[in-house]
Amino acid sequence: MQTIRSLLVVIEPHLMESFALKRAKEIAKASKAHLHLLIGDKEHDHSALLNVLTNSLITEGYSVTSRQAWHDNLHTTIIKEQQIEGCGLVIKQHVDDSILKKILLTPDDWKLLRDCPTPVLLVRTTKPWSNGVVLAAVDVGNGDEDHMALHKTIIDQGFRIASLTHGELHVVSAHPAPTLAVMDAAYPIDTEYEASFRAASKEFQRRFEISDERMHIKEGPADIIIQQVARKLDAVVTVIGTVARTGLSAALIGNTAEIVIDKLESDVLVLKPEDIVKELEQKV
Structure with a gap:
């Protein structure tokens, strides 16, 4: 994990709290990795949110870039952005899908795991990793x-x-x-x-x-x-x-x-x- 220089952090505005960003900050603080924030959305403008997050992280001492993008669907957007930025790890919050939804449709996180060339960290909790x-x-x-x-x-x-x-x-x-x-x-x-x-x-x-x-x-x-x-x-x-x-x-x-x-x-x-x-x- 020390060799990873750049982390792609998937920001999902509809979530009340970004577990992915909290975990990314913990990893970046220990590894000195760069944070690249990504919002995948083609319908709404999230530039204000990205600016707030970016400025806050810079103030805290992190190296940060951010972008909003969209390529057909979320998992494709994440993978293309990972390739463009050369990020060594994708960090995304995982939210359980309903059983019915998983029967009818392949969950986005499953597609991401199958198709993403780089390691994927699915975050389920804000519990610190230290001494665990x-x-x-x-x-x-x-x-x-x-x-x-x-x-x-x-x-x-x-x-x-x-x-x-x-x-x-x-x-x-x-x-x-x-x-x-x-x-x-x-x-x-x-x-x-x-x-x-x-x-x-x-x-x-x-x-x-x-x-x-x-x-x-x-x-x-x-x-x-x-x-x-x-x-x-x-x-x-x-x-x-x-x-x-x-x-x-x-x-x-x-x-x-x-x-x-x-x-x-x-x-x-x-x-x-x-x-x-x-x-x-x-x-x-």
């Missing part, structure tokens, strides 16, 4: 090269945030129940799958220097397990990866990142593998 728990969600059962690269990105960012905020990094990984379990009441016998998962977990801990106390392995659906562990640890931010599915596969399968953002009480930082980042940059 940073939770990194990974899938230690997938040890192929692509997943390990994504895991490294998630853990590296988690460590950076923990260092920046004087917090503590914890890691969570969920594994599904094995299809066939051989269990004896007196002499429990792990299945081959469970043994393999435990071995992969130990190797993950060794590679990334994660102690047993900070490694949380649970059986169950990833979205449920991540939510449970985040609540138990009172995490201030959860770092998660996404494969950025689009089209029919996204509609049928969904992404854990998309499913979990409405369930978590913490902020959510969503990262992507490098190959997907390059692919999305080419599309933009």
Whole structure:
């Protein structure tokens, strides 16, 4: 997080309070990053609001620019502005959509997570990050090269945030129940799958220097397990990866990142593998 020089902060005038701006100020204060404020609206003029916010932030000592823009829809506007300004992180407040709306329409935040080349921080609370728990969600059962690269990105960012905020990094990984379990009441016998998962977990801990106390392995659906562990640890931010599915596969399968953002009480930082980042940059 220290290497990010510019933050794109999505300002939404209809919200009573900008959680995104509060979090951006906290990050910028610690990292000395530049703030670029964006309002996406084609119908109303928000120049007065942007001027007030910009002047106030400059008075407080922040480096700030601002713009109102519109490109077809909100998530496209955010992505185009991020590319124009070269911002290394998009910060946006997340407001839960109704179940009916999510059934009928793909939420804007889901579209942003799928299509934005840069990391996206969805802010859900104004609780300070300082001295808090940073939770990194990974899938230690997938040890192929692509997943390990994504895991490294998630853990590296988690460590950076923990260092920046004087917090503590914890890691969570969920594994599904094995299809066939051989269990004896007196002499429990792990299945081959469970043994393999435990071995992969130990190797993950060794590679990334994660102690047993900070490694949380649970059986169950990833979205449920991540939510449970985040609540138990009172995490201030959860770092998660996404494969950025689009089209029919996204509609049928969904992404854990998309499913979990409405369930978590913490902020959510969503990262992507490098190959997907390059692919999305080419599309933009």
